[in-house]
Amino acid sequence: METTVRTPAPQALTSDSAADTLGVSAARARSAVLEERILDDPGQFRVLTGDRPTGRLHLGHYFGTLHNRVRLQDLGVEMFVIIADYQVLTDRDVADDLTRHVEELVLDYLAVGVDPARGTIFTHSAVPALNQLLLPFLSLVSVAELERNPTVKDEIVHSRQAAISGLMFTYPVHQAADILFCKANLVPVGRDQLPHLELTRTVARRFNDRYGAGTAVFPRPDALLSSAPLLLGTDGTKMSKSRGNAITLAADADETARLIKGAKTDSERRITYDPATRPEVSSLLLLAALCQGRTPEQVASDIGSAGAAALKRTVTESVNEYLAPLRARRAEYARDRGFLHQVLREGNERANAVADATLAEVRAAMNNRY
Template sequence: MNTTVQLEERILTDPRQFRVLTGDRPTGRLHLGHYFGTLHNRVRLQDLGVEMFVIIADYQVLTDRDVADDLTGHVEELVLDYLAVGVDPARSTIFTHSAVPALNQLMLPFLSLVSVAELNRNPTVKDEIAHSRQSAVSGLMFTYPVHQAADILFCKGNLVPVGQDQLPHLELTRTIARRFNDRYGDGTVVFPEPDALLSSAPLLLGTDGTKMSKSRRNAISLAADADETARLLKGARTDSERHITYDPAARPEVSSLLLMAALCQNRTPEEVADDIGSAGAAALKKTVTDAVNEYLAPIRARRTEYARDRAFLRRTLREGNERARAVADATLTEVRAAMNSHYR
């Protein structure tokens, strides 16, 4: 597997050699942590000329939930967030799981290439199961890494932006691709073994000092207005020390707020801390609020404009689904031919 440094050099030299698969589950509006964690990088790769497939993983909502509430609304909210941050449907294919049958059909041959033991010891699956909201683990949850492999390989994605915790999923995808090629390729490479583009994105804590999360109601949503942002940040957890310093180990909540302001102002957290000095938590929160609202203002304005044209949202998704289906159908045809199960 190539290193992230090597991959970045190759992207700058020849971005057209890469096809990226990335995406989100439609479980609510995206927030500032998503933006600096993944969305900003997607737009960067798109603008460099990398071919992007952005999946709205609506089937995967069912992995740890008994009911997918307001799925249509959540899907539209995701499309709005994507468009607002700069994902361009003319250059990036935005699509949903459920609209691409051939993608999901790849799960069957892929499942034959992995053992139950391999699925059972996947650390990401173990973590998902531990935090599952269901009383029993569904089969879909158990096979989640194989479904994710189908997401990546249906379009022959060869580059996947991931965090360190997602590496086991990607390694299983590489294993599936390798085993399919060995078993059915007859000397040819049907699927690439995708590389991981490791994220160096900083971790932003939520306003309660824990991981920023949609479900914990501690996140600054991209769709939030300036007043809501101010209210949320006013209640953000800090500490009792008046002098503001950047020390992630000893002062995680204060440091996360400093980092949030720094990212929005394109400065270092230390510079932001030096400006605030001994002015205390109130000054810190005002600095962060002003920085976040100023940074998100154009994104929120675009989001409002797109929200007025629901027909455009539906057309974006319809056209993206059509493109994804064409790619998936071609891949499934190739898979059937390789497996000698093409009966036409």
Template sequence: MNTDSASIGLDTTDSDPATSALRTSAAQARSAELEELILSNPERFRVLTGDRPTGRLHLGHYFGTLHNRVRLQDLGTEIFLIIADYQVLTDRDVADNLTAHVEELVLDYLAIGIDPARSTIFTHSAVPALNQLMLPFLSLVSVAELNRNPTVKEEIAHSRQSAVSGLMYTYPVHQAADILFCKGNLVPVGQDQLPHLELARTIARRFNDRYGDGTRLFPEPEALLSSAPLLLGTDGSKMSKSRRNAVALAATADETARLLKGAKTDSERHITYDPANRPEVSSLLLLASLCQNRHPHQVADDIGSAGAAALKKIVIEAVNDYLAPIRARRADYAEDRSHLRRVLREGNERAGAVADATLAEVRTAMNSHY
């Protein structure tokens, strides 16, 4: 399963813009190479990816990551899909409606084409051995390294907690355990997650050096950067569950129409695709083009000087047509909640067996297998 890892070779905790740009450039180049390797030999990779159960998934999630998971699954790559319920607590005082949110995620996964016979869907809290790996992993990183992690800094700045919890600082180490428990060697991420992944690589390398006795217990996981362009929310800002500016995959056709009719545009009547100068209009054009498998310029040319109302009409039709089969499958799955629990139970059992085996190897390597 393991693939040879080409080190990005950069300090994971350096937030200097030039270093960050260099890290991203190196990751983009390596991602292009990885795509070729995936096409030629998908079975050599094991992917770990997932979501926090904080609300329904939306179009930004779908075109950003979800459809790529189905693509990798269908190519024959093994997928571990984690529902990170413990990580909900990193930036919240309590985990509200957790059971419902977990079931909603499972519904979305099944509706878009995730096949539980080929991909393992599981929850953090149901795999004790995974979480137990965090303790030895924490011993391999310093407090200074965690403090310098730019992603942790950003998450603390936007934290909803009354005070920052210790779990926030261990967040990247917990993510390393998520990846390494199954010996994942490929992680689809956005560029903002590169520091987390580099820390997972560092932990894998340090564990192998300290306890490996000449063998490599853990692979150094590599980043598969998404080439998906950014979709803005209906208010023109980043699409987000918490900002209520997104179209959920579970939204009805009428809800979708209402949300998109209220989307922010601009005062220029002639519709053009110009992301730099007309971000809101361009994002709507991009959304229609993704649903219609066309270029945004083609969609813009069709609308011409018909204005924002015509643009929104096309976008609404494109989105509703695209989501119709996904919504139909979702409705079917929603009628049998016992099936959702069975999918999770079986996924938890598979993930638990893998985690138990990895933890046993870790204990042997650390001479703590009594």
């Protein structure tokens, strides 16, 4: 894998006068513009995206961001995919089975079509220069800004820690370092991650203002929202690995059927798509529609008054058919664990080269090269 650092880094795609607030409506409007720019010139973009190795990825991950990664990769966008192993400790006391979880993530990435020959898959802990960016970045953010981050608040509620650690509050700044070390200017996210990206944009702007001497050391990355930013879990709340309500990509057909059979619905027999008043039914319809390449309304019309049982059968068949080729690829990659570690070694080498170059630039800007 190529390890030389590409220069110049991608530039920010929003003007300095643009508002930093990444509301959902604004992010959707900007995403539409970005999609046109991607088609016109994919080479101007660099993406940072990734996941914490806390378990297998699920359908919420797939339709929220994974399929976007593959689409962008295939269009020619440069892709960095981080396995954020240090960040496992944000909401739990011990990182259990970390090696296995990292391998499972790599398997999921390869199965969905992320190509290590065209992108960089790497682990957070293997890139020391990335972590050195955290300290100057923390100096740019107030305690109040960290405390009011809504995603952090939600993670605290669902934390597995005996006591909330300081790492939890620095989580958004860790993510800022993950994004900015490679000067990514585009981040595929679901709407629940917009506050984190907002803080990253703030960190980039403040670093440039304080140390940039009139030049932009870091771009201010844009969000690229997926068409399905939020799928509900089987219990009707946000689909999450930690809540045990997710349908994983690695689940077999029987397990998928069992999970969907137990999914929460409602007592109305006629199936309609109405996210405001029927969120659980509507989420199942959306899932089936995404797998079928149709609209939720079309799926609902087909089911009509057949009730929740027919809805769940439709969803089960749709999901299992959609995931069948992915599961086959995953099983094939799982037979060669050595290849998984080769992917990480090469990705870590590439990420380290980029991070070292960025840290050298940061030290020069801060006048601390000794």
